[in-house]
Amino acid sequence: MSYVDLGKTVEQHQQRKEIAKKREINSSKKGIFVALFLLALLIGFITLFGKNVVALFDPVSIVGDVSAPKIKEVDGRTNVLIIGVDRRSTGPETSVLTDTLLFASIGRTDGKVSMISLPRDLWVEADSGKGPHFMKINSVYAIDGLTELKKVTENVLGMPVHYYIVVDFNLFRKVIDILGGIDVNVENAFIDYEYPKEGHEADYCGRSNEDVVRLDGQPLYVIFPCRYDKVEFKAGMQTMNGDSALKFARSRHGNNNEGTDFARAHRQQKVIMAVKDKAFSLNTIMDISKIKELYDSYAKSVETNVSLDDIQGFLALSRKTDISTVRSIVLDDRSGADAGGLLYHPSDSSLYGGAYVLIPKANDYAQIRAYVQRYIFGE
Numbered sequence: 001m002s003y004v005d006l007g008k009t010v011e012q013h014q015q016r017k018e019i020a021k022k023r024e025i026n027s028s029k030k031g032i033f034v035a036l037f038l039l040a041l042l043i044g045f046i047t048l049f050g051k052n053v054v055a056l057f058d059p060v061s062i063v064g065d066v067s068a069p070k071i072k073e074v075d076g077r078t079n080v081l082i083i084g085v086d087r088r089s090t091g092p093e094t095s096v097l098t099d100t101l102l103f104a105s106i107g108r109t110d111g112k113v114s115m116i117s118l119p120r121d122l123w124v125e126a127d128s129g130k131g132p133h134f135m136k137i138n139s140v141y142a143i144d145g146l147t148e149l150k151k152v153t154e155n156v157l158g159m160p161v162h163y164y165i166v167v168d169f170n171l172f173r174k175v176i177d178i179l180g181g182i183d184v185n186v187e188n189a190f191i192d193y194e195y196p197k198e199g200h201e202a203d204y205c206g207r208s209n210e211d212v213v214r215l216d217g218q219p220l221y222v223i224f225p226c227r228y229d230k231v232e233f234k235a236g237m238q239t240m241n242g243d244s245a246l247k248f249a250r251s252r253h254g255n256n257n258e259g260t261d262f263a264r265a266h267r268q269q270k271v272i273m274a275v276k277d278k279a280f281s282l283n284t285i286m287d288i289s290k291i292k293e294l295y296d297s298y299a300k301s302v303e304t305n306v307s308l309d310d311i312q313g314f315l316a317l318s319r320k321t322d323i324s325t326v327r328s329i330v331l332d333d334r335s336g337a338d339a340g341g342l343l344y345h346p347s348d349s350s351l352y353g354g355a356y357v358l359i360p361k362a363n364d365y366a367q368i369r370a371y372v373q374r375y376i377f378g379e
């Protein structure tokens with residue numbers, strides 16, 4: 001795809017932008033959710049054995065990998081798109097934007113896992129039968145649906161998406177609390193004075209409507225301190241409950257170089273690995289009531305195309321996966337080209353409806369696709 005003729009799409013994009021405005025949550029709610037890369041690992045246990053936890057200890061199940069159903073793959077790899085959304089808005093759940101997009105590729109023979117974080121501001125082309133149109137990738141799910149988001153991701157990365165899983169804030173917090181908290185090594189201490197306070201996103205902080213709106217009806221630039229909380233994390237290993245882990249992964253305005261989407265994506269991936277460690281600890285696996293509680297939360301909160309047979313295949317694959325070799329990168333505009341820095345922010349935003357966007361340096365996805373191939377296959 002190319003961005004050379006984007007000017008022709010500005011009017012169409014503006015129309016769709018108005019639709020998106022009606023559907024999207026308040027921008028102050030846009031935070032994280034990295035949602036359990038554990039689809040192939042933790043969820044395998046939760047879903048397959050949730051209703052019959054005794055099967056966890058069945059010797060036939062433990063050694064039955066040979067007969068386990070096969071899961072989808074291409075070139076020896078199974079790919080999962082993890083989609084994090086915030087369903088806490090007061091509007092309909094389908095109105096929310098995707099907050100986090102994580103592409104996970106699992107090697108079927110070498111057991112190696114590669115994770116790629118896609119920035120929400122990536123400017124993409126979608127077409128779900130309405131004609132081609134452009135938008136940020138985090139709007140595709142709300143405007144065009146999950147199937148189109150899958151296609152767009154495949155187009156950007158040049159890799160097939162075999163499975164998807166959609167999760168939200170509430171599941172994130174609940175799973176961590178059920179696990180009894182997670183241990184996370186905070187590399188950089190930071191303070192965020194602008195962490196959005198849930199339920200106060202539209203609070204006027206005691207001001208009247210006249211105080212914040214001009215005579216012509218346009219909003220004034222007003223700071224609303226009551227909409228935010230102060231969040232602080234000290235460096236070092238610490239145990240986090242669901243709420244503190246969410247704040248750690250969601251924070252977007254921290255000091256000490258922790259106020260970028262790049263830093264946030266790395267914190268999200270750190271939380272994922274901490275959840276993995278706790279989920280596969282002996283205390284969790286041997287706690288039948290905890291496994292059942294995890295399953296119940298999963299069944300109510302997750303949207304996925306993974307079937308029961310697929311879960312059995314993932315369970316078998318998880319036993320071959322070498323978690324210690326998990327690699328992760330973030331496609332961004334600040335790293336070197338050899339570390340995923342293949343995007344840039346154009347100084348002229350008029351072609352993009354005035355929005356802050358990131359586009360490929362090569363003006364198409366060829367460079368990104370070549371990089372992804374080398375990153376995943378080592379070629």
